[in-house]
Amino acid sequence: MGKKIRTFCICLFLGFLFTFVVDGVNLWPMPNSLSHGTQSLYLSKDFALWSTYKDGSGILKDGFSRLLDIVREAHVVDGNVTDSLAVLEGLNVVVFSTDDELNFGTNESYKLSIPATGSPLHAHLEAHTVYGALHGLQTFSQLCHFNFTTRIIEVHLVPWIIVDQPRFSYRGLLIDTSRHYQPLPMIKNVIDAMAYTKLNVLHWHIVDTQSFPLDIPSYPKLWNGAYSLSERYTMADAVEIVQYAQRRGINVLAEIDVPGHALSWGIGYPSLWPSLDCRQPLDVSNEFTFNVIDGILSDFSKVFKFKFVHLGGDEVYTGCWNITPHVKKWLNKKGLNESEAYEYFVLRAQKIALSHGYEMVNWEETFNNFGKKLSPKTVVHNWLGGGVAQKIVAAGLRCIVSNQDKWYLDHLTTTWEEFYMNEPLSNITNPKHQKLVIGGEVCMWGEHIDASDLEQTIWPRAAAAAERLWTSFDELAKDPKQVTGRLAHFRCLLNQRGVAAAPLAGPGRVAPLGPGSCYQQ
Known part of the structure; x- marks a missing residue:
């Protein structure tokens, strides 16, 4: 490949990354209401679930365990914590209904908030049902990012407030x-x-x-x-x-x-x-x-x-x-x-x-x-x-x-x-x-x-x-062009989680066009 073409590809890739940094929000599907700040927290190695919900069937506990697995599976989290970032110690979950029956019309709404300050510092998730809470956990998982310098999991753009519910049942x-x-x-x-x-x-x-x-x-x-x-x-x-x-x-x-x-x-x-x-x-x-x-x-x-x-x-x-x-x-x-x-x-x-x-x-x-x-x-x-x-x-x-x-x-x-x-x-x-x-x-x-x-x-x-x-x-x-970068980011996240999602650049199930970043395909 010629030098000019390589330079163009590198610029294109950097442009993609710049878009991610500027926009900040790479959630999929996009929540119905959100606000965020500019600070970062790191996830405690002992990040824990706190809840008074009587989780007799273990649905919430299992959902939280899967959250930790998918957040940590992409890389080995072996870094040292620095004093410059606050520690997010855990997630406090409130589920208002004790009914864990799942059927058509089950309330799937949730509210997720992640403060920037507090001692101890906890994220908060409220949902009418445990199934709304599961959706909140999925959203939280997409807010977690591995820092390759510190080799720890961080949550960026705090404080977060996300209020969300599905359009269709x-x-x-x-x-x-x-x-x-x-x-x-x-x-x-x-x-x-x-x-x-x-x-x-x-x-x-x-x-x-x-x-x-x-x-x-x-x-x-x-x-x-x-x-x-x-x-x-x-x-x-x-x-x-x-x-x-x-x-x-x-x-x-x-x-x-x-x-x-x-x-x-x-x-x-x-x-x-x-x-x-x-x-x-x-x-x-x-x-x-x-x-x-x-x-x-x-x-x-x-x-x-x-x-x-x-x-x-x-x-x-x-x-x-x-x-x-x-x-x-x-x-x-x-x-x-x-x-x-x-x-x-x-x-x-x-x-x-x-x-x-x-x-x-x-x-x-x-x-x-x-x-x-x-x-x-x-x-x-x-x-x-x-x-x-x-x-x-x-x-x-x-x-x-x-x-x-x-x-x-x-x-x-x-x-x-x-x-x-x-x-x-x-x-x-x-x-x-x-x-x-x-x-x-x-x-x-x-x-x-x-x-x-x-x-x-x-x-x-x-x-x-x-x-x-x-x-x-x-x-x-x-206009779908407005979401191309965000969907590309999510597609790469699926790949990182072991899902064989195809590139965006083409219809149906297409192969990558050639060597390059996941985010460009």
């Missing part, structure tokens, strides 16, 4: 374990990174046409549809994932996609297929089909405690029913055409879900076809494009936005800037209708994704959407 990420199996450690890695970005729903698209990897005790032959004996999840595995996520403030939304996308079900129970020549959608004429759905949701209700279950309902090719003699005979007996049978199936599946205490999420085709015939407890999942969310909320139903042109992670040509600027409330101006948009979700479909490329396909683009879903609209940047 539902901030989701979908992973697909049917197209490619994802090992439990990889799912846990994704959950950890979700906690760093304050996403709070893992949408687990467990099964699909290609495979059925989950053990269903009520119908144990279903997981005969797994790719192999080793590419399976036991119910104990599912419990592990749910508990691991819950202790990080994340709900797990389980999905069975019916009646389409279900060919794998028939590997273990062939009678679920209309015929050997026509294997999906599931056989609407067979009572056994609904017995199986009832058994699955009964087993789900013992493990997946989130308020919602996802019943799919998209991309249903009903022509299969019309060309299968026994199904055609049933249609004629019931006086139903193909479209009406599709409606019958979706609404009956919803009733089964309701009987197990769930409210339902369905993909938008169900609304496009049946509208207000859906249960009023339906959340419609918009994915096909713009314009539908407005119709959903105008009809009085709730909506999750995942429009594929902006929030599908498997679309590798979609840039982080497009993820950042995608607005769930676009063209929805009525305040009552806006409240029916409960949030949004980025989707990591798995046709070309396995454990080798999952993380770099998700991050940092999912983090861009996470700020859109967390930070109030008034505080969001109107």
